[in-house]
Amino acid sequence: MNKVELMMKSLQKAFNQSSDFTVRQVDWREGTSAILCFYSSLVDAKEAQKLLDTIYARLDTNKPFWSETIMTTLKAFSLPQAIEHICNGETLIIIPDTGEMLSLTIVNRVHRNPDEPNNEHVLRGSHEGLVESVETNLALLRKRIHNPSLVVKSFSIGKETNTKAYYLYIDRVIKAETLAEIEKRIDAINIDYFYSVGQLSDELEDSVWSPFPQLLNTERPDRVVANLVEGKVVLITNISPTALIAPVTFFSFYQSPDDYNGRVLVGSFYRIVRLMSFIAAVFLPAFYIAIISFHFEVLPLELSNQVKNDVNEIPYRPLIEALILEIIMELIRESSIRLPQSVGQTIGIVGGLVIGDAIVSAGLVSNLMVIVVALTAISSYVVPSVELNTSIRMLRFPFMVLASLFGFFGIVIGVVVLLIHLINLSSLKQPYFSPIVPFQPKEIYKVFVRGPFFKPTVQVTSFSSPKDDSVKNGDTP
Amino acid sequence: MYRKAIIVLLVVLLAGCWDERLYKNSSVVSLAGIEGTMGEYKGYYAYPKTLDKQSQIMLIEAEGISPRDVRNNADLKVEQTLDLSELATLLISIDTVKEPLYDLLDIYFRDPQNPISIKVAVTEGSVKPFIELTKEVTDNAGGYYERFIESTEKNTIYPKLNLQMIGSTLFDNAKDIAIPYIKMDEEEHSAEAAGVALFSGQVFTGKILDPKQSFYMLLLMDKANQHARIQYMLKLNNEDVPVTGEVIHLKRKWIINEEMKKITMDFKIDVEIEEFSKNHLYKEETFKTIEEMFQQKIQADFEEVIKILQEQESDTLGIGRYIRAYHPKFFEEDWREQFASLTIEPKVKVTIIRTGILR
Numbered sequence: 011m012n013k014v015e016l017m018m019k020s021l022q023k024a025f026n027q028s029s030d031f032t033v034r035q036v037d038w039r040e041g042t043s044a045i046l047c048f049y050s051s052l053v054d055a056k057e058a059q060k061l062l063d064t065i066y067a068r069l070d071t072n073k074p075f076w077s078e079t080i081m082t083t084l085k086a087f088s089l090p091q092a093i094e095h096i097c098n099g100e101t102l103i104i105i106p107d108t109g110e111m112l113s114l115t116i117v118n119r120v121h122r123n124p125d126e127p128n129n130e131h132v133l134r135g136s137h138e139g140l141v142e143s144v145e146t147n148l149a150l151l152r153k154r155i156h157n158p159s160l161v162v163k164s165f166s167i168g169k170e171t172n173t174k175a176y177y178l179y180i181d182r183v184i185k186a187e188t189l190a191e192i193e194k195r196i197d198a199i200n201i202d203y204f205y206s207v208g209q210l211s212d213e214l215e216d217s218v219w220s221p222f223p224q225l226l227n228t229e230r231p232d233r234v235v236a237n238l239v240e241g242k243v244v245l246i247t248n249i250s251p252t253a254l255i256a257p258v259t260f261f262s263f264y265q266s267p268d269d270y271n272g273r274v275l276v277g278s279f280y281r282i283v284r285l286m287s288f289i290a291a292v293f294l295p296a297f298y299i300a301i302i303s304f305h306f307e308v309l310p311l312e313l314s315n316q317v318k319n320d321v322n323e324i325p326y327r328p329l330i331e332a333l334i335l336e337i338i339m340e341l342i343r344e345s346s347i348r349l350p351q352s353v354g355q356t357i358g359i360v361g362g363l364v365i366g367d368a369i370v371s372a373g374l375v376s377n378l379m380v381i382v383v384a385l386t387a388i389s390s391y392v393v394p395s396v397e398l399n400t401s402i403r404m405l406r407f408p409f410m411v412l413a414s415l416f417g418f419f420g421i422v423i424g425v426v427v428l429l430i431h432l433i434n435l436s437s438l439k440q441p442y443f444s445p446i447v448p449f450q451p452k453e454i455y456k457v458f459v460r461g462p463f464f465k466p467t468v469q470v471t472s473f474s475s476p477k478d479d480s481v482k483n484g485d486t487p
Numbered sequence: 488m489y490r491k492a493i494i495v496l497l498v499v500l501l502a503g504c505w506d507e508r509l510y511k512n513s514s515v516v517s518l519a520g521i522e523g524t525m526g527e528y529k530g531y532y533a534y535p536k537t538l539d540k541q542s543q544i545m546l547i548e549a550e551g552i553s554p555r556d557v558r559n560n561a562d563l564k565v566e567q568t569l570d571l572s573e574l575a576t577l578l579i580s581i582d583t584v585k586e587p588l589y590d591l592l593d594i595y596f597r598d599p600q601n602p603i604s605i606k607v608a609v610t611e612g613s614v615k616p617f618i619e620l621t622k623e624v625t626d627n628a629g630g631y632y633e634r635f636i637e638s639t640e641k642n643t644i645y646p647k648l649n650l651q652m653i654g655s656t657l658f659d660n661a662k663d664i665a666i667p668y669i670k671m672d673e674e675e676h677s678a679e680a681a682g683v684a685l686f687s688g689q690v691f692t693g694k695i696l697d698p699k700q701s702f703y704m705l706l707l708m709d710k711a712n713q714h715a716r717i718q719y720m721l722k723l724n725n726e727d728v729p730v731t732g733e734v735i736h737l738k739r740k741w742i743i744n745e746e747m748k749k750i751t752m753d754f755k756i757d758v759e760i761e762e763f764s765k766n767h768l769y770k771e772e773t774f775k776t777i778e779e780m781f782q783q784k785i786q787a788d789f790e791e792v793i794k795i796l797q798e799q800e801s802d803t804l805g806i807g808r809y810i811r812a813y814h815p816k817f818f819e820e821d822w823r824e825q826f827a828s829l830t831i832e833p834k835v836k837v838t839i840i841r842t843g844i845l846r
Contacts, residue, residue, distance in 0.1 A: 301510075302509070302510045302511075303507055303508070303509050303510065304506065304507060304508065306508075306510040306513070306515070306572070306573070307572035307573050307600070307602060309573070311517055311573060311575050311627060311629060311630045311633070312627065312630060314515055314517075314573055315535050315542055315626060315627060317510070318510060318511070318515060318535065318537070319537045319540070319542060321510050321511045322511050322537055324511065327509070328509070416506075417506070417507075
């Protein structure tokens, strides 16, 4: 058995005789032979063949840099490196005589078009979306920032899967401590098999058990860029269109690209509407329960007759009544995600008409409760972020229980606990509830109003309020 | 640790149920009435009840030795809990307030669940017909009288009052109250605002000011509300002409002469003419005549009202408070008697500042 055949055997063995792994003996310079090996599933065969033809044409001319093109490199051969290259989707030509290997980087990229993400529609502005491929994503971002200060650093996640991932930031805008912190956390990642962005965000979050997301997920390149210029770090992986952004504040979840695509007054109005919706989504059912079971004297006299009529014939306590409807609501939501779009409308009819109307006639819940729950559901969907949306919908259940036990007093206790938690929370060790804690009077209007766009806002890095004027948020480049 | 957690949880879960009052288990009373005398009170409570989606007003009657007792007895007759937290109006019979008023109101102040921003009115005779009346005209008994009283307040007939204000004035010996008085119009079978009942301290004086007089009393108090219309039949060129003026501004100044025990009240009233069916109002001459006639008539009415107030020893104007604050040496402990003996002299100056959009 000659050297070439031996090598082919050992390669086959290294790749566990996988069916899509191809090893072939090919002719090389002056009667010698070389080994061509690649994963047929990863390589764009047509392009690879074209490139190979070019290399063949150069081969016999004895030019010194015959091997160098945009997509090829020549390296000394070593088995572990060869395996890595092949796993990355490169085509490898191993030349046993010289102990070299030539790698052709022609990867058959499987990804869809950069369509607008379904969960982050905007009315105006860019309709591009990130896809499940790092290279395309980077292209979408580089298209927006033509500047070498946009730094892309790669790392791999998963000891076994070796998934490609990148973190991006803008040099000189990002604060040194942010960068140090994210690098520290990336180093500390301990995942064997990486297949979901959730794994990454679990590893990177400050408090995994908090109901509030501390990383902003987005599939929109314009949102990513807006955050980059605010001095934030963006993580993208090769397996998901989701970009993770950190550090973020609670209020960044309530901002949408639409705010900035539209005009100042319009953007501000809808930002305020969205913040109100947070209050409605978390507190409305609790408020209603508290009124019905503790403090009905706050109802205006004109309304009280009507409410009393509604409530009188309901067999259950207000909490149970609310839970019945809320759970139906969650069921409808959950099922409508799973259902194919063609059947989706059926759920709308079943949920809206049949359950909504029939449940009242059946006397299970009162008319007002239907209004309250519907309003709550609508308010919770106003949040432009899916993560926060789900956590908000979860949050209202403890509030409902508190309200049914202690009325308004219970809601107040809940609010206090919630605020303490929010104030304590950090994202990449930076205050989550900024600019309210640490209190920055000059920045606070930005929570409610989208001012004319002059300068991006940078999150403060410490929980103690900045004393020096120059350290305040305004000093972004 | 585990056991402790369970105990804490149980305590927390139990605590809430003690305070719970489910709306569906309460009969929400919006109108309450009381009559009778100490030892034999009679109370009425009106609450809405739904039968076949049709809401109607139910009336509960109960007797008892005290207002609280009446309420407890009434509760015995209701299937649900009687709840007065949404009470809008309290009606009291005129015969009952001849005894100290606070005896009736005490339960409303002692229980934190009772609203104290409710309206209070005194009725002619028994309160029962007044409460029964609401069955026909509204499905919200308390709201009917609340609106009734509020609209009359806007026309400056009733003083702006609620239970809390009444309660705090009852214990002030330098100021008295006048409570809205409602009488029954037998022919049309409807309630009618019939002025105010004058109180001297805790008890009703027995004198009721008619709506016109109570209007001038409110002007004297400088409490003109949204609409304050002065109306007189004036004799112009030997012709009777009705003239209506709306009070726009009212400036009041009290000058107290301690030695002569005399109070001079200077009133400057700016009016807008709202009704004058004759022509040539703009003429200087007519203008002046109307101003002067208004002046005299208002002054006469002011004097009449002050005379009644002094006779009844009912200082609803709060002169006592003013004197106590600015002339403390002049103020005597037994203020009401001193008030009756004072010489009070109103002086009115009327200016017509607008004549409506017609000239």
